[in-house]
Amino acid sequence: xxxxxxxPRLGDHLEGDLDLTTRARVDQHLNDCASCASELRELRSTxxxxxxxxxxxxxxxxxxxxxxxxxxxxxxxxxFQAAIRRLLExxxxxxxxxxxxxFALLTSIEIELxxxxxxxxxxxxxxxxxxxxxxxxxxxxxPPTFARKQVAGPRLAAIERNxxxxxxxxxxxSVVAGFYGRLDPDSQRLDLDDQLDxxxxxxxxxxxxxDAITELERSSTIAPLVVRSARRGDAQALAxxxxxxxHPLATSISAQFDRQRREPTRNPLVVPxxxx
Amino acid sequence: xxxAGCETLDSAPATRSHTxxxxxxxxxxxxxxxxxxxxxxxxxxxxxxxxxxxxxxVFGLLMRMxxxxxxxxxxxxxxxxxxxxxxxxxxxxxxxxxxxxxVAANAALNRRRTLGRKNARxxxxxxxxxxxxxxxxxxxxxxxxxxxxxxxxxxxEALLRLPEDLRMATVLYDIEGLSYREIAKVLEIPExxxxxxxxxxxxxxxxxxxxxxxxxxKGEAT
Numbered sequence: 230x231x232x233x234x235x236x237p238r239l240g241d242h243l244e245g246d247l248d249l250t251t252r253a254r255v256d257q258h259l260n261d262c263a264s265c266a267s268e269l270r271e272l273r274s275t276x277x278x279x280x281x282x283x284x285x286x287x288x289x290x291x292x293x294x295x296x297x298x299x300x301x302x303x304x305x306x307x308x309f310q311a312a313i314r315r316l317l318e319x320x321x322x323x324x325x326x327x328x329x330x331x332f333a334l335l336t337s338i339e340i341e342l343x344x345x346x347x348x349x350x351x352x353x354x355x356x357x358x359x360x361x362x363x364x365x366x367x368x369x370x371x372p373p374t375f376a377r378k379q380v381a382g383p384r385l386a387a388i389e390r391n392x393x394x395x396x397x398x399x400x401x402x403s404v405v406a407g408f409y410g411r412l413d414p415d416s417q418r419l420d421l422d423d424q425l426d427x428x429x430x431x432x433x434x435x436x437x438x439x440d441a442i443t444e445l446e447r448s449s450t451i452a453p454l455v456v457r458s459a460r461r462g463d464a465q466a467l468a469x470x471x472x473x474x475x476h477p478l479a480t481s482i483s484a485q486f487d488r489q490r491r492e493p494t495r496n497p498l499v500v501p502x503x504x505x
Numbered sequence: 506x507x508x509a510g511c512e513t514l515d516s517a518p519a520t521r522s523h524t525x526x527x528x529x530x531x532x533x534x535x536x537x538x539x540x541x542x543x544x545x546x547x548x549x550x551x552x553x554x555x556x557x558x559x560x561x562x563v564f565g566l567l568m569r570m571x572x573x574x575x576x577x578x579x580x581x582x583x584x585x586x587x588x589x590x591x592x593x594x595x596x597x598x599x600x601x602x603x604x605x606x607x608v609a610a611n612a613a614l615n616r617r618r619t620l621g622r623k624n625a626r627x628x629x630x631x632x633x634x635x636x637x638x639x640x641x642x643x644x645x646x647x648x649x650x651x652x653x654x655x656x657x658x659x660x661x662e663a664l665l666r667l668p669e670d671l672r673m674a675t676v677l678y679d680i681e682g683l684s685y686r687e688i689a690k691v692l693e694i695p696e697x698x699x700x701x702x703x704x705x706x707x708x709x710x711x712x713x714x715x716x717x718x719x720x721x722x723k724g725e726a727t
Binding site: 240241267268270271272274275276278279280281282283284285286287288291292294295296298299303461462 | 574577578585586661680703707708711715
């Protein structure tokens with residue numbers, strides 16, 4: 230047997246996977262060929278090194294942490310819970326409310342969806358603040374970034390305010406987040422991780438990107454990020470990193486990461502009335 | 506004792522390649538079967554018991570795949586949560602432990618793909634090793650302790666430099682002790698591919714650890 234035929238079989242030889250005839254022929258070659266014998270010894274030594282790597286102890290609270298997250302609703306939900314959750318998804322809520330908004334515009338009737346009165350503005354918006362039904366439909370059908378190309382800035386703000394803030398609770402940000410597909414931190418976990426890592430690497434670029442979008446979009450972008458970061462356990466590190474930037478948004482954005490770290494159960498999509 | 510038709514994850518490396526798989530139904534012989542049944546009927550404490558039973562091996566796999574404790578902890582949590590979400594689909598076509606490994610392996614590969622920063626990981630590993638954070642525990646005297654730690658760090662670094670498909674195969678085989686067949690089920694690839702990946706991984710590792718293994722080889726040969 231030649232070296233070229235022996236070498237590919239050394240792995241099987243090491244594992245005892247060769248049939249007896251082949252093994253005998255390989256062994257015979259190994260007796261005569263120092264180079265192949267040396268390769269076999271090196272392979273054996275390599276395997277020994279890999280197998281001697283210690284198996285590290287898992288963190289002592291791993292099971293507890295996982296169970297806590299399951300209790301907090303991150304595990305599998307029961308079928309009826311899942312059905313209710315699906316019904317409450319913004320993908321349903323937004324078109325529904327946009328329809329109501331349109332209806333309100335056409336009939337001049339003020340409709341307030343069930344919700345605490347302190348969340349819904351007391352004074353009815355002026356006619357100038359209302360967007361047209363067509364515009365609202367466009368807003369609900371297309372991502373705001375696309376819609377913006379067709380609608381001027383102040384007009385877009387009016388659309389957002391009417392289609393979202395006026396008719397929703399807990400917060401219009403959840404509606405925009407739903408459009409952006411960023412509401413559920415788990416379903417978009419990979420993107421969120423990527424964004425957080427980018428924020429760590431270059432906080433100023435991250436803040437600059439946030440600065441370039443509307444306030445509504447910004448709140449919808451930040452909310453899932455702070456939740457994810459708190460879950461990863463690096464919210465404090467991120468807050469610290471963001472504060473190193475001289476960008477005007479640095480303080481306010483880093484404060485949101487800090488707040489989420491201190492109150493991990495807080496839902497950042499629900500904006501307190503006082504801060505509106 | 507292993508029931509006929511049941512493949513074990515606990516068999517020693519020396520015997521594992523000869524394990525046979527005659528039946529595809531593992532319901533009766535799976536050591537996790539009872540806990541899985543309790544969990545699937547709504548007992549959450551059974552799921553916690555399953556985590557405690559498998560956390561060590563899952564964490565070991567993730568540590569070797571990801572190279573640092575922080576990522577391994579994070580991905581281990583995600584893997585068990587994913588298991589909780591999708592475990593109701595488990596139908597005993599394989600052992601539950603195989604299913605657990607599949608979920609963990611996917612979580613590790615997803616994390617690696619997301620980060621896409623193999624080189625950054627290696628740099629980070631080096632930094633942590635220099636800082637003494639990730640040094641494995643043990644030996645008796647400080648000199649051999651330092652030498653042992655250095656060798657292990659070298660081996661771990663060589664592992665991290667492998668392409669992830671080769672690394673996953675060799676970690677499951679050489680460190681976690683799974684058989685070719687079990688790895689084929691975990692990674693959902695043919696057994697022949699598993700074998701070839703393990704051999705390629707070893708050849709690549711041998712080349713990367715040339716300085717280390719050839720020195721030992723000379724000592725052994727003389």
